[in-house]
Amino acid sequence: MTDTLLPESDAGNTSDAVHEDRLWCDNGWTARVIKNEDDDGWAVEMIKDGEAEPALVGPWTMGRDKKNPKPLDIGAFNTLVKTASEVLRRHEQQLHAQLHKRLTVESGDGSVEVTLDIVPDEDDPYALLTAFDALGEQLAQVKVAPNFKLSRAGAASWVENGFRRPG
Template structure:
């Protein structure tokens, strides 16, 4: 097992020497467990068959970002040990999974349409942003001019359907809260 303190490249140097290590998470590089750079890779027994799986967990997250099959070792019984190249590949893959999940969530919570301004001068962007509060979720309907300046914002129900027609109606009605 190799245990090394994990210090960011720009770690403060004005702390006493013993505090540098005490305040910094340690990297762990073991055959079935790697913790480094904000990620943990853990090789686990695959519950679905006789093989092995690896799970990638981002520090501070309760659930793994990625769980996938893991290669058997030469004896066809034990898992292949983790190494630097495998860990780096797993971090890259798990980061991509999280990025795609964030993009999908953003797409579900944010909509945007463009409509003609009531004055006939150009277009307005109208957005609908869902605020997923646990107790009472709501949405914000917002209008922006061609320069990105916010013209109006009203709170609407989460199930408000933003379309070109509903946005145009809102603009034509002087940005009064839709009924």
């Protein structure tokens, strides 16, 4: 086990910390150096506490003997945490973009913002189609199928038809 001091900001999270050459557990993350199944090299996987699957798997550097992996250290671990966190953040942003659509259409009463929020419930998925006026006040909301396609023409038609349930 390597005795490396963590930055002071992480000092409160060291009770369950593990700092070994091929395994680091700290600050809500686990870095594990594993044999790369695709070739003779090594890989590192980053797993966020509570998650079953790694957030990041990537190649890992060989050590000086060209057989064994380079040991993990605090600098490498911190870089891996930052990279894996960015991967998770991008994934969350992509999921949010898939589940939440927003566009603005013009009506006789001014601009109307129309949103579609998909609720991916396992038993009963659905989406909410909602209209807001220029001041952000909700004008209408209807429940639609989760595969409802929000388009500018469809939103304008919904507004023009007095917010009657589409389709």
